[in-house]
Amino acid sequence: MSTTTRVLTPEMIAAIQAFIPRYPNKQAVTLPALHIVNEALRYVPLEAVIEIAELLELAPAQVQDTLSFYGYFKQDQPHGKTRAWVCRSISCALRGGEEVLERLCQRAGVKPGETTPDGRLTVEFAECLGACEYAPCMLATHHGGQAELHKNLTPEQMESFVNRLPQ
Amino acid sequence: MTKFEPVLLANVGKQDSHKLSVYEAAGGYEALKGVLREKQPVDVIELVKASNLRGRGGAGFPCGLKWTFLPKDHPGPIYMCVNADESEPGTFNNRILMEDDPHQVIEGTIISCYATRATTAYIYLRVEYPLCYERLEGAIAECYQAGYLGRNILGTNFSLDIYVHRGAAAYICGEETGLIESLEGKRAWPRIKPPFPAIEGVFRKPTVVNNIETMACVTHIARRGADWFKSIGVPSDPNNPRDPGSYGPKLYCLSGHVNKPGCYEAPLGITTRQLIDEFGGGVWKGRKAKAAIPGGISMGLLAESEFDLPLDFNGPGKAGCLGLGTAAVVVLDETVSMVDFLHNSCRFFAHESCGQCTPCREGTHWALSMLERIRAGKGRLRDLDLLLEIGDTIGIIPGTTICGLSDGAAWPIKNAIRKWRGEFEDYIKRTNPRGYMETNPVPALHQIAGAH
Ligand SMILES: Cc1cc2nc3c(=O)[nH]c(=O)nc-3n(C[C@H](O)[C@H](O)[C@H](O)COP(=O)(O)O)c2cc1C
Ligand code: SF4
Ligand code: FES
Numbered sequence: 001m002s003t004t005t006r007v008l009t010p011e012m013i014a015a016i017q018a019f020i021p022r023y024p025n026k027q028a029v030t031l032p033a034l035h036i037v038n039e040a041l042r043y044v045p046l047e048a049v050i051e052i053a054e055l056l057e058l059a060p061a062q063v064q065d066t067l068s069f070y071g072y073f074k075q076d077q078p079h080g081k082t083r084a085w086v087c088r089s090i091s092c093a094l095r096g097g098e099e100v101l102e103r104l105c106q107r108a109g110v111k112p113g114e115t116t117p118d119g120r121l122t123v124e125f126a127e128c129l130g131a132c133e134y135a136p137c138m139l140a141t142h143h144g145g146q147a148e149l150h151k152n153l154t155p156e157q158m159e160s161f162v163n164r165l166p167q
Numbered sequence: 168m169t170k171f172e173p174v175l176l177a178n179v180g181k182q183d184s185h186k187l188s189v190y191e192a193a194g195g196y197e198a199l200k201g202v203l204r205e206k207q208p209v210d211v212i213e214l215v216k217a218s219n220l221r222g223r224g225g226a227g228f229p230c231g232l233k234w235t236f237l238p239k240d241h242p243g244p245i246y247m248c249v250n251a252d253e254s255e256p257g258t259f260n261n262r263i264l265m266e267d268d269p270h271q272v273i274e275g276t277i278i279s280c281y282a283t284r285a286t287t288a289y290i291y292l293r294v295e296y297p298l299c300y301e302r303l304e305g306a307i308a309e310c311y312q313a314g315y316l317g318r319n320i321l322g323t324n325f326s327l328d329i330y331v332h333r334g335a336a337a338y339i340c341g342e343e344t345g346l347i348e349s350l351e352g353k354r355a356w357p358r359i360k361p362p363f364p365a366i367e368g369v370f371r372k373p374t375v376v377n378n379i380e381t382m383a384c385v386t387h388i389a390r391r392g393a394d395w396f397k398s399i400g401v402p403s404d405p406n407n408p409r410d411p412g413s414y415g416p417k418l419y420c421l422s423g424h425v426n427k428p429g430c431y432e433a434p435l436g437i438t439t440r441q442l443i444d445e446f447g448g449g450v451w452k453g454r455k456a457k458a459a460i461p462g463g464i465s466m467g468l469l470a471e472s473e474f475d476l477p478l479d480f481n482g483p484g485k486a487g488c489l490g491l492g493t494a495a496v497v498v499l500d501e502t503v504s505m506v507d508f509l510h511n512s513c514r515f516f517a518h519e520s521c522g523q524c525t526p527c528r529e530g531t532h533w534a535l536s537m538l539e540r541i542r543a544g545k546g547r548l549r550d551l552d553l554l555l556e557i558g559d560t561i562g563i564i565p566g567t568t569i570c571g572l573s574d575g576a577a578w579p580i581k582n583a584i585r586k587w588r589g590e591f592e593d594y595i596k597r598t599n600p601r602g603y604m605e606t607n608p609v610p611a612l613h614q615i616a617g618a619h
Contacts, residue, residue: 127254135422
């Protein structure tokens with residue numbers, strides 16, 4: 001397979017290569033590589049899969065197989081600049097997590113897994129974020145920025161969350 | 168109960184508790200120094216065996232015993248995988264340890280690697296824990312600087328590298344062989360056992376998989392001795408030859424309908440009621456409790472009348488639950504509908520099944536679609552028996568599946584329906600009084616336009 005335009009930048013390649021000495025084989029670098037590309041591009045397009053496979057001396061199908069198993073990685077289009085994971089598991093659900101998720105979806109006009117047309121927000125449901133003492137909670141990751149854990153949420157807080165999203 | 172001093176959480180809440188200087192000021196890494204100076208690896212294994220430490224990741228397998236399954240005189244490398252995937256709903260004790268006292272975990276990991284002759288340790292961390300990632304990376308860097316990691320640690324001929332490996336949001340990565348596959352760069356499909364990881368684990372080499380809290384316990388056993396550890400908790404039951412006792416301090420995560428949710432440290436053997444009343448500030452809104460999950464959603468349910476059973480490795484089993492699990496207690500108040508609870512639980516497991524084994528893949532989804540239908544007012548009384556049948560067939564106990572996820576999926580079904588059957592029946596009778604069932608939405612052949 002050949003690609004005309006390369007999607008992996010020299011920085012991404014260097015970051016991926018830095019992981020190679022940590023493992024006895026290159027295939028183990030698959031998840032780190034997917035994370036590096038996903039963090040940079042907000043998705044892992046098929047071209048990137050092919051280039052990762054080249055770097056790690058794998059068949060593209062091996063990388064693609066791994067990628068597609070983990071719902072965390074997107075392939076069709078980049079996720080929003082902010083990715084908001086609202087927990088719907090039991091401790092959060094007991095304290096209103098499903099209502100929080102519903103309000104966020106309503107306010108953003110998307111279903112979990114979808115991105116707003118302006119590309120600012122992807123709403124996701126999460127299965128237990130491991131922050132059950134703050135139920136209901138949401139993890140928001142901002143592209144190129146910090147991740148924030150939003151604690152003890154109410155549906156109303158979702159309004160201001162969406163209003164305050166970074167451009 | 169005599170006054171119990173927290174050990175695992177002793178540093179938590181101190182200013183900069185995640186930093187090496189703070190950890191060392193409280194005696195950190197002295198245990199490692201002592202071990203490297205005075206003990207052979209086998210001595211450390213003996214020490215951990217003598218403490219009767221049981222793994223804190225969910226199954227409660229004796230830690231020292233697991234280490235002895237590694238082949239003797241293996242040329243290496245031997246790997247250590249520290250399980251920081253922590254995705255069991257209700258559970259967050261590992262997160263607290265990694266965020267607020269990562270060195271405690273790392274010291275235990277270094278000691279455990281010395282004992283097992285592992286030369287590389289991977290901490291498999293779920294991606295949803297960004298602060299843990301930062302704190303672990305920071306703490307590991309400090310350790311390399313201070314000579315606690317790297318080549319010839321503290322001037323001995325023991326060398327060790329620790330790397331953090333981030334997952335990608337899948338519960339099944341917490342299962343030890345799913346974790347191994349994921350670490351190798353593949354989909355997290357659990358492996359058929361045997362071979363067990365101790366014989367053939369990650370990169371086909373002997374591997375130990377241990378939980379984060381287990382590693383923290385090793386630190387304190389090395390620091391204070393096996394007798395100290397055994398002085399806490401519940402001794403083995405003389406009438407049960409298979410009970411190795413439940414010793415040591417334990418982190419209990421309390422969440423759901425309590426006034427003060429949080430992670431609390433107590434001796435193994437505390438009861439659900441004590442936990443709720445003494446730590447959790449009681450049930451919220453002045454209500455009464457109806458039920459509690461004893462240790463993560465996969466363990467099943469305790470009814471309020473069972474709240475005086477000890478939360479040790481044996482206690483929840485006496486009330487028909489799977490076990491203590493992660494000791495993550497989720498409290499349900501009297502207003503919670505068991506139909507809603509079970510729907511939430513079934514949805515989780517259907518979403519997280521990796522799909523390899525037919526009973527698990529089909530059974531979890533079947534149970535979920537039944538719960539959706541019941542909730543939507545289209546349930547029938549016989550669904551309850553069918554659900555129980557699914558619960559009894561998808562588990563690993565009959566040996567039909569590769570890993571324990573399906574068994575975990577079955578316990579909430581079995582417990583909820585057996586213990587609250589009346590409530591399910593009432594719901595079905597109320598919402599679907601005539602037992603109405605939608606006719607098959609697929610039209611019969613003669614109804615299809617154009618067919619004769
Ligand atoms: C579906 C499933 C998920 C699991 N998730 C975790 C987990 O997130 N963390 C963990 O330590 N153990 C988890 N376990 C248990 C591990 O397989 C393994 O027993 C444990 O990590 C061993 O460590 P320990 O002996 O120190 O407890 C899980 C098991 C199953 C079946
Ligand atoms: S029991 Fe379920 S989760 Fe476990 S390997 Fe089989 S299909 Fe996958
Ligand atoms: S159940 Fe929501 S964070 Fe655990």
